[in-house]
Amino acid sequence: MKLTKITLALAGILGVAVVGGSWYTGLQAEQHYQQLVQQGNQSLKSLKIYGIDAEIKDVKFERHFFSSDVKYILEVGTVDERYQLQGNDKLFHGPLPLNRLSQVNLMPAMMSVESKLHLPEKFNLQTPFTEGQTDISYAGNLSGEFSLNPFKGETWELAKTQIEFEYNPAQKSGKFSSQIPSYQYQDQANTRIEIQDTLYKADFTSNEKYPELSLGNYEFISKMVRYSFDGKAPFAFTNLSSQGKNTLEKDRWTSTGSLTGELIAQNKLNLGKLNIDSSMELDAESANELMHYASSLEKLESAEAGDVVLSAFTKSPKLQIKELSLENEKGKNSLSLNLNLDKFDPSQFKGMEDVLKIFKASVLETQFKLPSLEVLVTQLNQQEGLPKEEAEQKAKQTISEFAYQAQASSLATSDKDSLKMKLSIDQGKVNLNGRDVPEAAVQGALFMIMLGLNH
Template identity: 35%
Template structure:
């Protein structure tokens, strides 16, 4: 038999096998797709706490050999009684090697690869002119990886100062890796998620100006470890801009690094709380943190051309019952190896206040002079008050708590002075806007 005949026979056999596998995984892909829709709808229920009712409905799937066409509607109802229907068109490429991944040289087997576009209704085209696009691979474990992107979207939201404000997001890209909606905890998603956003703008009524975050980057990783949820995340905004009238200021670069380790069931209950009653939500949050939990703000910093100020808050909590607390000292007992650390840079704070003073006509002319005076007063009161120590760049505060024992800047605080020391510390930090 000629070598060419053997080669053609092998290709033919592989072709038949791939076609059969695609047909089989086409059925499996349908099952995974339906499962994904059901899990998504369960998570959308949580939006009711914001008085939004959202649901995926009218799912229609037409299966072919190598791919299936899917359409559905995202039905959204607002607190004002308005109803919107976002239309979706998906192309579901069947595994084990979907054709769209094959053309990209991606040969790892998956159940399906999903290309999706969700478009706004005509009444919202001005708010969302381009569709939300996504390209996701669904694995045999029901995890999915890929990305979603949205060039522009804006919508109205309530303004705490009264009236409405407009939220505007530009160039959103969301990358997912091994992302999974958990069966045991329907409101919890695990895996890695990375976010990039060119800008997030909050446009207030004209006289109130606007605020925007530019160059946003965020990375998050969530995992289930037995009956615990462990989640870490960082957030960076390269610029924080505020505009008011003809004035526009740059407050600098904002960064945050977080870690959370909590009971999975209680966290799932908290995320699934649909009430918009603040008392109900606070109760669910209280139940979450009254069991063994960790909440670490490893770093929260603001950096500008003159320097960097930083805050860290590390809370390690044992299980406790707040009903048994009688005084401030009782609240410290559940805390193990916890700390609050603040480092304020004098030049950084002066530059920050100089920028803020430029927004007000009364302080614009002497913005820098006033900033220096205010910061000098803060630093003096902080060190004279005994809750802060001087450093070569400004001041620092370090409060350490371990099972009721308290240290302030390395000095043990007697039990009878703990409440007074904490009160003075909170008062002092509060006077500096913290």
């Protein structure tokens, strides 16, 4: 037999295998697609906490040899309105989906889905709102990318946005990233939110025992995030950067995070550089329950949610704020907190002594740079409409009175141009700025400290 005949025979066998495989995979694709719809609807339930009710419904599947067509409705509702978005998916069957072949991608896959989602006609959007491609392996792994096309509605406006994702259902882990050049939102109450040049990345996984807990890493970078409420002057964060990590070790859930950015008021007043570095450790079972109640505002406001919060506090929570600071050209004002609670039963509390005994090596420290505070209060006075000279004079008086009261009450110690306060509580013993506080004076001292921090 000549080589050409052998080649043609092999090609014919391969062609039959691909056609047969495509038809068989089409059967698999329909079953798997229905599973994806169920999983998608389960995920959409998490939007209820934001007042959004969403569901994929009326799925219609038409199977062909090499591909299948799917139509469905994505119904999205808020308190005021409901919308029906038309979904149109093209499923290319494996083992060699035709759309991937056209991209010279010869890796086998169960199916590749090209998706388009159209807004209702009233929005007058000529192009699909979303377009994307998702590849699904025979193991069920998903990977894909989507774009949200530019859109301008009555309450919000979005520039073209790119989204990429991966998901491994067996390991319940994945990755997600999005790039948002611009987004604006304004409601009838005149609340306005605007973000510019924003990147969000996350890798995530889940745990069967604690399915509500988020685990993994995230990164958020934005050139600007601006807020305004009730038509008042906006405040914003510029050059904002935030990173975080959630982990599970045995039966303890730990969440760590940091944030830096410039704090801007009235679009022009730079109040300084904000820095936050913190971590929290909770009993995993309590944290899992709490996340369940956080899935909707109605659940979160329930008495049961309050009981869950109290339960979490009784199981040795830890909160560490390594740094919460605002720094300007005159110095840094900062707060740090190391809070460690022992296990306790609130029904056994008889007085302040019992409350204090649950604190283990807990420390609160603050440091205020008076010149820095003067600059900050001057800016806030100017924001209220005072002329610069009057704003500066009033700020000097305010900070001078604040420093005098803090020292006179022994709540703080003075060090040149700084005020410092250190409060430690350990096994019922309270120490303020190096001095033990008598039990009879503890409640008053704690009240004065909270009053001073609020001020």
